[in-house]
Amino acid sequence: MNLNRLILLFAALGCFTNCRAQETGKQLLTLQKEIALPNVKGRIDHIDINLKDQIAYIAALGNNTLEVVDLKNGKVTGSITGLDEPQGVAYIPKHQELLIANGGTGECGFYNALTLKKTGSIKLADDADDVRYDAGEDKIYVGYGSGGIAIIDAASHKQVGDIILPAHPESFQLETKTNKLWVNLPGSGMIGMADLKQLKLTAKWSKLLPRANFPMAYDEAQHRIIVGYRVPAKLIVYDSETGKEIFSGPMVGDVDDLYWDAKSKQVYLSGGGGAVDIFKQVSDSDYKQVGHIKTRNGARTSLLVPELSLLLIAARESGDQKAALLIYKTGTL
Known part of the structure; x- marks a missing residue:
């Protein structure tokens, strides 16, 4: 089985598991509004922001x-x-x-x-x-x-x-x-x-497994690279100087973006499995999952804007749901 088929298989399994998972930590991520993207069809990729305006x-x-x-x-x-x-x-x-x-x-x-x-x-x-x-x-x-x-x-x-x-x-x-x-x-x-x-x-x-490492974030203060894998769906934190693995844990499937917020010591992961997972660093080597908030299936591209306490998620058109930019307010424990 080639890598692309393996990714699709694990993404489907991840979606099945996470779609049934109970929501937790909803106070950490609150939907404020949805902005319609009325003329947008198909897949949506990266996002950036003019913070001033x-x-x-x-x-x-x-x-x-x-x-x-x-x-x-x-x-x-x-x-x-x-x-x-x-x-x-x-x-x-x-x-x-x-x-x-x-x-x-x-x-x-x-x-x-x-x-x-x-x-x-x-x-x-x-x-x-x-x-x-x-x-x-x-x-x-x-x-x-x-x-x-x-x-x-x-x-x-x-x-x-x-x-x-x-x-x-x-x-x-x-x-x-x-x-x-x-x-x-x-x-x-x-x-x-x-x-x-x-x-x-x-x-x-x-690494032989996991594979399909797409999103990455960097914790500058602690010199750590935070990586999201799709095959299987796993979050791994590495020492950025040595490559030594510090933490590993399961997460939402089909992840495409992840972010480290140094102020709250939280990791945000948006996955096409239809959810955002939030992990909080609770010790030098441990990150605890504190949130699993459902969004939309396929809504895997996002942008964390810590200056505005917002997480922007791009949701593609799916079924009777039109494409939209979902605006979430972030919180902390």
């Missing part, structure tokens, strides 16, 4: 659009059309621009965030995917192709570096003060650590 940007991959959502007014205020499987999006506040990574063509397009007009473009290999913006260095990192992370200067719109990888990168995290980058490489069954000065991998941590 509370504008969310949603990569509607299956719809080939980027949706602009005003959180305060609760409505879609714009849309960028003609994209090709948009996956990653980053809002660049210094330049009031957006970068959209297109999975279909590999194009990374720059757009004015106010007018939504195109201002520049860089062509990478196919499958341009996850995006990170480093405000201190004014650089954008984009995972792409069969194994690479491009480094782009946000001011000049030019590629200034490239990290070659053994497989397509999924989620990755930066710590620029130590010049390190950690990246999930599910196609190779590993997590990689790269040196940002040398622009190459300097460490690799491999």
Whole structure:
């Protein structure tokens, strides 16, 4: 059985288990409102935010659009059309621009965030995917192709570096003060650590199981990498320096995004199994599941906004339910 079939099997089993699981910790995540995405069909991918104006940007991959959502007014205020499987999006506040990574063509397009007009473009290999913006260095990192992370200067719109990888990168995290980058490489069954000065991998941590490590978060204070696996559905916390496993526990199936909130010491995981799981760090090496809140089946893409105490979840159209951005208020124990 190949990896894709194995992922589907474990995702289905995870959904079956979690859909029947009793809700817990509902006080930790309260639905405030649903903002309709009336013209959006198909799969939805990554989300970013203009924090100052509370504008969310949603990569509607299956719809080939980027949706602009005003959180305060609760409505879609714009849309960028003609994209090709948009996956990653980053809002660049210094330049009031957006970068959209297109999975279909590999194009990374720059757009004015106010007018939504195109201002520049860089062509990478196919499958341009996850995006990170480093405000201190004014650089954008984009995972792409069969194994690479491009480094782009946000001011000049030019590629200034490239990290070659053994497989397509999924989620990755930066710590620029130590010049390190950690990246999930599910196609190779590993997590990689790269040196940002040398622009190459300097460490690799491999596992036979679990597999399909897609989302990742970084706990900078404790030097920990937090990874979500799909096969089987499991949360694992690693020492980011050594790769040593610190904690492991089951979680919601088909996870696509996870976040570490340093203030509450809570991990948020959104899964296509139809729920958000919340784990709280209760000791140096233990994380206790304190919440299992049902959302929608297939609603696996999210964005934690700790400054606003919000978790945004993108719910694709399913059956008689239209696509929507679900706005949750976060809490703590």
